[in-house]
Amino acid sequence: MKFTRNASANWKGTGMDGKGTINTESKILNDAQLSFKTRFADGVGTNPEELIAAAHSGCFTMQLSFILTEAGFVPENLDTKAKLAFEDGTITTIHLDLEAAVPGLEDTQFQELAQKAKAICPVSKLLNAEITLTATLLS
Structure with missing residues (x-):
């Protein structure tokens, strides 16, 4: 495509x-x-860093949905927050915080699939920053 x-x-x-x-x-x-x-500062409007964080959280979450479906699971809910750090003119880190409800999925496999999604998400591959992930599977 x-x-x-x-x-x-x-x-x-x-x-x-x-x-x-x-x-x-x-x-x-x-x-x-x-x-x-x-x-x-605080102002009404947006900024490039906020838009990158939004794009990354959206891309990663959609990528994970595809991976889960391919593995035979139907996610009930995937909720990802992206926290982007900007220091001295550089985006230094992005932390993805994922909470997921996926019936029938064991945590070990969930962690593997979430890490795979982080690695192959097109936005992750685009960014030249350390990208970390916390993934929580909800019961």
Whole structure:
């Protein structure tokens, strides 16, 4: 399967005082506000790091769903939070925190499948950062 996805950003002004918007082809983000405050302080809008964390949690969770299904399991619920650390101009780590309800799956196999999903998720492969995972199988 091969496809492309598109997004765009617009910025006006200096890095500190300027402001911008982000748009996605799907229009789910349509002139979403971007500014120094939304990136480095508390402000209304989004920022690249938040979007990367969202993309990573979504990609990993969907990848795991495919892997579980391929292994013969139907996940009831997969809930992943991504915590991205930004230090001195670099994304240094992303920690994925997964809680899953998967009937009939033993924890040992769950851990193996979750680690596989982390390794082959396209966003994981894209990022040049340490990526860690905590996976909890709910009873």
